[in-house]
Amino acid sequence: MSDIDNVVELRHISKSFPGVKALDDVSVNVRAGSVHALMGENGAGKSTLMKCLFGIYEPDEGEIVLNGKRITLSGTKQAMDSGISMIHQELHPIPFRSVMENIWLGRYPTRNFGIVKLINTKKMYRDTKKLFDDLKLAIDPKVWVKELSVSKIQAMEIARAVSYNSKVIIMDEPTSSLTENEVDHLFGIIRKLRAEGIAIIYISHKMEEILEIADEVTIMRDGKVVGTYPSTELTTDLIIKRMVGRDLTNRFPPRENVPGEVVFKVEGFTSATPHSFKDVSFELRKGEILGLGGLVGAQRTELVESIFGLRLIKEGKIWINGEEVSIHNPIQAKSHKIALLTEERRTTGIFPVLSVLDNTLIANIGSYIGRFFLLNTKRGVGDVKKSIEALSVKTPSAATLIQNLSGGNQQKVIVARWLLTDPEILILDEPTRGIDVGAKYEIYSIIADLAKRGKSVIMISSEMPELLGMSDRIMVMCEGRATGILDGKTATQEQIMELATKFMS
Amino acid sequence: MKSVAIGEQKSLGRSIKDFASKYTILLVLLGMVLVIGIVRSHFLSPDNLVNILRISSVRAIIALGVGGILIARGTDLSAGRTVGLAAVISASLAQRSDYASKLFPNLPQLALCWPFLAALAAGLLVGLLNGSIVAFLNVPPFIATLGTMVIVYGAESLYVDRPPMGAQPLGGLRDDFTNIGTGDFLGIPIIILIAIVVAFIIYVILNKTRLGKNIYAYGGNPDAAVVSGVCVWKNLLLVYSIGGLCYGLAGALLASRTGGATNNYGMSYELDAIAAAVIGGVSVWGGVGKVSGMITGVLIFEVMNNGLVVLGVSAYWQQIVKGIIIVAAVAFDIQKYVKKR
Numbered sequence: 027m028s029d030i031d032n033v034v035e036l037r038h039i040s041k042s043f044p045g046v047k048a049l050d051d052v053s054v055n056v057r058a059g060s061v062h063a064l065m066g067e068n069g070a071g072k073s074t075l076m077k078c079l080f081g082i083y084e085p086d087e088g089e090i091v092l093n094g095k096r097i098t099l100s101g102t103k104q105a106m107d108s109g110i111s112m113i114h115q116e117l118h119p120i121p122f123r124s125v126m127e128n129i130w131l132g133r134y135p136t137r138n139f140g141i142v143k144l145i146n147t148k149k150m151y152r153d154t155k156k157l158f159d160d161l162k163l164a165i166d167p168k169v170w171v172k173e174l175s176v177s178k179i180q181a182m183e184i185a186r187a188v189s190y191n192s193k194v195i196i197m198d199e200p201t202s203s204l205t206e207n208e209v210d211h212l213f214g215i216i217r218k219l220r221a222e223g224i225a226i227i228y229i230s231h232k233m234e235e236i237l238e239i240a241d242e243v244t245i246m247r248d249g250k251v252v253g254t255y256p257s258t259e260l261t262t263d264l265i266i267k268r269m270v271g272r273d274l275t276n277r278f279p280p281r282e283n284v285p286g287e288v289v290f291k292v293e294g295f296t297s298a299t300p301h302s303f304k305d306v307s308f309e310l311r312k313g314e315i316l317g318l319g320g321l322v323g324a325q326r327t328e329l330v331e332s333i334f335g336l337r338l339i340k341e342g343k344i345w346i347n348g349e350e351v352s353i354h355n356p357i358q359a360k361s362h363k364i365a366l367l368t369e370e371r372r373t374t375g376i377f378p379v380l381s382v383l384d385n386t387l388i389a390n391i392g393s394y395i396g397r398f399f400l401l402n403t404k405r406g407v408g409d410v411k412k413s414i415e416a417l418s419v420k421t422p423s424a425a426t427l428i429q430n431l432s433g434g435n436q437q438k439v440i441v442a443r444w445l446l447t448d449p450e451i452l453i454l455d456e457p458t459r460g461i462d463v464g465a466k467y468e469i470y471s472i473i474a475d476l477a478k479r480g481k482s483v484i485m486i487s488s489e490m491p492e493l494l495g496m497s498d499r500i501m502v503m504c505e506g507r508a509t510g511i512l513d514g515k516t517a518t519q520e521q522i523m524e525l526a527t528k529f530m531s
Numbered sequence: 532m533k534s535v536a537i538g539e540q541k542s543l544g545r546s547i548k549d550f551a552s553k554y555t556i557l558l559v560l561l562g563m564v565l566v567i568g569i570v571r572s573h574f575l576s577p578d579n580l581v582n583i584l585r586i587s588s589v590r591a592i593i594a595l596g597v598g599g600i601l602i603a604r605g606t607d608l609s610a611g612r613t614v615g616l617a618a619v620i621s622a623s624l625a626q627r628s629d630y631a632s633k634l635f636p637n638l639p640q641l642a643l644c645w646p647f648l649a650a651l652a653a654g655l656l657v658g659l660l661n662g663s664i665v666a667f668l669n670v671p672p673f674i675a676t677l678g679t680m681v682i683v684y685g686a687e688s689l690y691v692d693r694p695p696m697g698a699q700p701l702g703g704l705r706d707d708f709t710n711i712g713t714g715d716f717l718g719i720p721i722i723i724l725i726a727i728v729v730a731f732i733i734y735v736i737l738n739k740t741r742l743g744k745n746i747y748a749y750g751g752n753p754d755a756a757v758v759s760g761v762c763v764w765k766n767l768l769l770v771y772s773i774g775g776l777c778y779g780l781a782g783a784l785l786a787s788r789t790g791g792a793t794n795n796y797g798m799s800y801e802l803d804a805i806a807a808a809v810i811g812g813v814s815v816w817g818g819v820g821k822v823s824g825m826i827t828g829v830l831i832f833e834v835m836n837n838g839l840v841v842l843g844v845s846a847y848w849q850q851i852v853k854g855i856i857i858v859a860a861v862a863f864d865i866q867k868y869v870k871k872r
Binding site: 334336355356357359360366368373374375376377378379380384387388389391392394395399400401403443 | 735739741744748751752754758759760762814818819
């Protein structure tokens with residue numbers, strides 16, 4: 027009963043891990059020449075399902091049918107040879123090697139001289155050039171990958187998938203670090219591949235994108251398929267409803283904060299690095315949420331990390347409560363009651379091998395020193411338990427290693443860490459990135475509550491609905507310069523976009 | 532909460548399995564003692580066991596010093612040579628006044644604390660040097676301590692050099708000095724008591740102080756530690772200094788236990804210490820490690836050393852077996868962290 031149009035049929039797939047059934051009788055059909063979106067909250071089973079299809083996991087039950095033939099995959103190499111490729115959310119190219127070497131890694135073209143095989147660099151260059159020309163990619167095959175932007179690296183990975191003659195390309199959150207322009211370019215490539223009969227399985231949390239690019243959408247929840255729908259029949263609200271299994275009347279909590287007097291002022295901030303931010307000034311009021319909008323590459327992260335003392339500035343002044351302060355490192359920033367939740371939770375946020383307890387206390391550990399330099403462990407444990415409860419962190423215990431928690435709960439632990447330092451100014455860099463819909467709402471509620479209690483918040487976000495839904499005012503940056511400040515209540519996506527692209531040709 | 536419910540349903544078989552995986556290295560140690568004891572019963576004689584513990588004491592103090600540094604994502608190749616430096620310095624200050632070939636012929640009889648304080652000072656100096664090179668010059672710990680290892684060997688050789696005879700072994704140590712390494716206090720060897728005290732101090736530092744928490748954090752994720760406002764240079768300087776103090780003490784105890792010192796003392800002890808710590812579950816990627824594990828690792832190492840001799844394995848084969856056991860133990864242990872398919 028195999029449908030001839032289906033390039034991939036996943037039939038009754040089940041997969042369990044100790045203590046959890048990750049996939050429960052999942053069936054999905056993907057048509058050739060279509061973009062098939064896979065949606066669901068984190069933990070719904072999307073990644074596990076794709077890892078089964080890509081040969082990283084072996085399903086406990088069920089079968090995978092490719093082009094009408096049943097296959098078993100015992101590794102990614104076999105999956106790629108069978109015509110299945112995956113572009114991972116986090117790309118891991120080899121930075122100090124050339125683009126073409128990355129593409130042909132593991133299967134370099136060779137010239138054979140008896141038993142001696144030498145790499146055929148000329149053929150490798152020609153093949154890469156042709157591959158890129160077909161996809162209309164302007165990348166020099168000979169440059170080091172470290173010179174490329176994220177979007178170019180991603181395009182390179184897609185080209186690599188194409189070079190395997192893939193019939194199915196899985197893309198896991200491909201736009202999470204792309205600018206709007208780059209997303210458009212990616213969509214151009216996807217449409218081209220689709221026209222050539224390649225099926226794209228597209229995992230994303232971004233509704234607007236899915237509705238734009240996908241032909242069909244399969245929604246998953248708790249390891250099961252809720253249903254597969256043509257994207258024309260879906261709306262953002264419908265998708266959310268089916269993903270969470272409940273009505274989400276509001277994506278954002280009500281806000282009751284009342285911005286007061288100016289507590290924090292930045293003037294003429296200019297980075298020590300060329301081509302970064304330049305002459306940025308803004309004010310922040312007590313109890314205010316200031317959104318920081320712009321495209322990726324607008325230097326927003328660089329700006330806030332410089333304010334926090336992580337990066338060098340050439341010039342610029344900071345006033346806190348009318349007093350000028352100098353901040354050269356995070357220790358000084360902390361002493362001025364500033365907190366920073368960084369963008370990259372995994373690389374600069376969590377301590378994966380440490381417990382929730384230690385992860386929560388680390389920024390404030392100095393305040394627990396009692397007699398003889400010894401820590402007052404009891405008070406620390408008490409405070410952590412209170413934080414876990416207040417932020418409703420879902421963890422078996424405070425001793426659990428943070429790496430075993432979901433992304434949303436890890437994020438809450440880092441928020442708890444900074445709240446223990448009793449900050450007045452919280453800088454949140456993409457606080458809901460890579461977090462599922464339900465947990466996002468909880469993070470929004472925490473932010474709204476903090477503002478209500480008189481804390482001042484700077485929130486970087488690349489999601490416009492989030493900026494509009496959460497900010498009192500929105501400062502927009504473009505290419506390192508502040509291009510305008512909008513009122514959160516009246517601003518529109520178009521206005522933000524206009525300011526975010528002001529200096530772009 | 533889901534995972535709690537799973538915990539409650541744990542079957543007996545699973546509990547045993549959990550227990551075994553948690554205490555793997557301890558079980559390995561007991562297994563080794565039992566097997567060797569069954570094959571050669573005199574291995575289990577009190578004299579032999581106490582002897583193993585005496586030797587382990589010096590080794591454990593070194594491993595505890597290196598262990599903290601490993602947790603902080605560092606390593607210390609200079610540990611062994613620093614032990615040697617401390618050994619010759621303390622020995623030179625503890626030679627009998629009537630001993631014919633004293634290094635310092637005119638040195639009067641010093642109070643017993645001076646050889647030890649001098650050894651600690653030497654260790655601290657090397658530790659500060661290592662810490663400074665790593666923290667301020669950002670040289671990778673492997674290279675930084677490789678350099679100091681060579682420097683320290685040169686320095687200690689110069690210290691005992693008496694041209695034209697060259698570097699001389701130091702002997703004729705005072706009885707009150709050697710008593711520390713060989714004598715008993717209330718029936719327990721003093722050197723073992725000292726090792727226990729050091730283990731306790733390191734345990735407290737790692738678990739009950741800000742320094743300890745910062746070391747685990749820095750080792751677990753250096754970038755996140757910086758963002759969290761951990762003062763990196765201060766912590767690195769301290770952890771390498773504590774390591775240096777451990778080597779200094781170990782060096783003095785080694786001279787005291789053996790009744791002498793040469794400039795070759797402590798050679799390649801750092802490799803044994805690192806291997807023992809890693810066998811004891813200290814992660815070479817930083818952020819993970821416990822004092823109990825380091826001690827167990829050292830005991831496994833010394834039981835193995837002693838056992839191979841007792842079993843009559845030739846010295847050359849001992850090396851081969853040792854190497855295999857190091858790799859096998861870590862390969863076995865690391866399976867816990869390797870992602871399951």
